[in-house]
Amino acid sequence: QSALTQPPSVSGAPGQSVTILCTGTSSDIGYYDRVSWYQQSPGAAPKLIIHEVTSRPSGVPDRFSGSKSGNTASLTISGLRAEDEADYFCSSYSSESTFIIFGGGTTLTVL
């Protein structure tokens, strides 16, 4: 069982928006603004798309946005495109584990 909880799957039609939730505790997401999100396409390594809750690395479209409320972080993808189909993982620094913990991953299907 992963330390952070994500839904196994979400889906949306092209052009729509989807939000992926990542639930932790007061020892990780709830206390630290150190939430990151990674996108993993089939057969590829994960790619950083959001760090420090809301920041996007250079080159990541602004269709990807992050937020946090209490012990839950969110990744919202607006204007869905076929190429957004991938697995998405959240992560957070944790004071109860050694360093970084991950969610179990969410598979996004673009209908």
Add this chain to the structure above:
Amino acid sequence: QVQLVESGGGVVQPGRSLRLSCAVSGFPFSRYGMHWVRQVPDKGLEWVAVIYWDGSREFYADSVKGRFIISRDNSNNTVYLQMNSLRAEDTAIYYCVRDRFLQFFDYWGQGTLVTVSS
């Protein structure tokens, strides 16, 4: 451009050892901490170990503590993961990743598959 290239994976029997290497280029290696993160194929990610930019400190996940050793050679831009007393549950793709402030990972290698099986 930034490149991280892992090598050393393969099939190994339980209880045996294996050493992974990660050759880095495209950035000043000696200024960055480095991690290993693993992933059981088609499953989730697990952080394994980190080594500080100067090699002064190392930290490990509880699942590998006492069995794995992370090290680095700043003169050769390489980070290593010595894996001892391997178990079936260590079977995974091992990624070498660059650290950012001990908070997130901004560059990943392509991964190397380690299979522990008799």
